[in-house]
Amino acid sequence: MKNIDIYKVIAGLAILCLLIACVRTGQDGIANAGPFIIAFFVLSSIAFRGSVRLKGFSYTVVIFAAVTTALYYPQYFITVNGFKLSTLITPLLQLIMFGMGTSMGLKDFAGVIKMPRGVFVGVGSHFIIMPLLGFALAKLSGFPPEIAAGIILVGCSPNGMASNVMSYLAKANLALSITITAVSTMLAPIFTPLLMKLLGGAFIKIDVLSMMWDIVKIVIIPIGAGILFNKYLLKRALWLEKLMPLVSMFGIALIIVIITAAGRSSLLNIGFMLILLMLIHNLSGYTLGYWAGRLFRMPERDCRTMAIEVGMQNAGLASGLAKGLGKIATVGLAPAVFGPLMNITGSLLANYWHRKPLKER
Numbered sequence: 218m219k220n221i222d223i224y225k226v227i228a229g230l231a232i233l234c235l236l237i238a239c240v241r242t243g244q245d246g247i248a249n250a251g252p253f254i255i256a257f258f259v260l261s262s263i264a265f266r267g268s269v270r271l272k273g274f275s276y277t278v279v280i281f282a283a284v285t286t287a288l289y290y291p292q293y294f295i296t297v298n299g300f301k302l303s304t305l306i307t308p309l310l311q312l313i314m315f316g317m318g319t320s321m322g323l324k325d326f327a328g329v330i331k332m333p334r335g336v337f338v339g340v341g342s343h344f345i346i347m348p349l350l351g352f353a354l355a356k357l358s359g360f361p362p363e364i365a366a367g368i369i370l371v372g373c374s375p376n377g378m379a380s381n382v383m384s385y386l387a388k389a390n391l392a393l394s395i396t397i398t399a400v401s402t403m404l405a406p407i408f409t410p411l412l413m414k415l416l417g418g419a420f421i422k423i424d425v426l427s428m429m430w431d432i433v434k435i436v437i438i439p440i441g442a443g444i445l446f447n448k449y450l451l452k453r454a455l456w457l458e459k460l461m462p463l464v465s466m467f468g469i470a471l472i473i474v475i476i477t478a479a480g481r482s483s484l485l486n487i488g489f490m491l492i493l494l495m496l497i498h499n500l501s502g503y504t505l506g507y508w509a510g511r512l513f514r515m516p517e518r519d520c521r522t523m524a525i526e527v528g529m530q531n532a533g534l535a536s537g538l539a540k541g542l543g544k545i546a547t548v549g550l551a552p553a554v555f556g557p558l559m560n561i562t563g564s565l566l567a568n569y570w571h572r573k574p575l576k577e578r
Contacts, residue, residue, distance in 0.1 A: 224267025231260035251289035258282035273564050276466055280557045283470050287477035288485070294478035302475050303545050309468040310537040311439045316461035317378050318443015325399045332393050335519055339397035339526045342509040344408050346527050347372040350501050352416040354494050360487060363544050366420035367551030368494060370535045373412040374552075375401040377531035379560060386567035388575060389521035397526045402440065405534070406432040421548065431541040436534060469556065472536055476553040479546040495555045499562055502528030517575050529563055532556035 238253035262278035265271040287294050294302055351372025355365035376398040384394035410428035417423055477484065484491070506527025510520030532552040539549035 224264050227260050227267075228264035231257050231264055234260060251285070255282055255285050255289070258285060270568075273568075274561070277557055277560050277564075280470055280473060280560075283474045284477050284553075284557070287474045288481055291478035291481045294474050303479060303540060306472055306475060306540045306545070307435060307537055309472055310435050310533055313465045313468045313533060314436050314439035315443040315446075316465045318440035319447045319457070319461055320378070321395075321399060321440065321444050322447060323444070325395050327396070332390075332396065334513070335390070335393045335515065335522070336396055336400055338509060338513050338515070339393065339523055340401050340404065342506055342523060343376060343397070343401055343527050344373075344404075344412065346505045346509070347374075347498070347502050347530065348412045348416055350498055350505075354498055355417075355420065358490070358494055360491075361483075361547065362420040363547035364483060364487065364491070364550055366417045366544075367535070367539060367548040368498065369417040369420070370413060370538060370548060371495070371530055371532060371551050371555045372498065373409045373416070374530045374532065374535045374538075375405040375409065376526055377529060377533065379563060380525050380529040383525045383529065383563040383567040384522050386564075387521050387525060387570035388518070389525060389570070390518050393519060394522050394526060397522070401526075402436060402531070405436060405531075409534075409538075421542070421544070428538060428541065431538055432534070435537045469533055472533060473553050473556060476536060476539075476545055476549045480550045480553070483547060484550055491550060491554055492558065495551060495558050496562070499528055499555065499559050502530075503562070503566060521570055525563065525566070529559050530555060532559065 234253045234257040238250040238257060241250040241253060258278050258281045262275045262282065265275040265278060296302065348369065349372070351369040355368040358365050358368065360368075378398065381391065381394050381398055383389075385391050406429045409432060410423070410425040413428065414423045414425050503524045507520050507524035509527065510523035515523065532555045535552035535555075536545070536549050539545050539547075539552060542548055
């Protein structure tokens with residue numbers, strides 16, 4: 218009871234901060250409401266931990282708090298004593314991918330043999346539907362070329378580990394989900410640069426070989442090291458197995474904050490429209506992915522997997538590639554927006570399907 222009461226008190230404080238923020242906004246403008254908006258998100262994230270239904274959204278609300286902080290106080294997230302914080306993006310991503318590798322093994326690729334049709338449809342749909350959706354939205358957006366290219370970059374990226382968590386919650390085919398994620402990630406050094414050259418080349422200059430190396434450096438090598446570590450050393454370092462998810466969450470939050478601070482002026486100008494387009498991109502991916510599964514007469518469980526695997530992207534990798542292009546403040550904006558949105562919609566979809574019985578044909 219004591220814990221429940223504490224969470225209720227924290228929720229009450231969060232509501233109070235929101236009310237004060239609204240009053241301050243009405244009196245002096247939203248520019249003066251920053252501390253109270255930030256406090257609202259931080260307190261809400263803590264309060265959510267006390268609710269079974271809302272607990273899964275706690276980390277996402279922390280991201281909102283971090284992004285709000287970066288928007289109000291960008292000067293603290295661009296340079297520190299002359300050191301550019303954007304320099305941290307690549308090593309942070311490598312650390313996150315290493316963590317992803319420690320949770321993987323060669324067995325994750327066995328689904329290619331056991332479920333070849335599902336893997337082919339999932340990977341194929343992912344690298345066809347999302348890039349084409351991204352290209353169409355970029356063309357329609359009317360955004361400056363570099364920001365529009367970021368939308369395409371999100372679409373050309375492989376799956377992320379978040380899709381596996383959502384597949385598990387949605388009672389989808391987890392084994393198939395893990396295999397699709399593993400295969401699409403391994404194919405990313407080939408497909409992502411080529412698709413970006415084909416679809417994004419009209420917006421910005423794309424060096425295919427340079428992007429291939431960036432993906433190998435950011436994804437393939439760290440994941441490979443993680444797999445080897447998992448196979449030979451992880452049993453001797455169980456503390457690392459518990460630590461890596463926390464490190465990954467912190468790393469993703471910091472990357473989003475750095476990108477938000479760097480692209481603050483652009484984000485304030487086109488923020489709402491960019492959020493809307495990223496939401497359309499994400500939801501369309503779920504919808505078309507699901508119906509791709511239905512088109513190939515796959516069971517409902519696998520159709521759910523297709524939806525999640527197509528609609529969810531490795532936004533972190535897209536951010537790293539934007540850094541490699543030297544355009545983190547423009548190309549990097551779409552991935553920074555897509556990531557948190559994807560986690561919200563993915564959680565809602567997974568919870569909906571979790572409560573909906575499977576009707577296999």
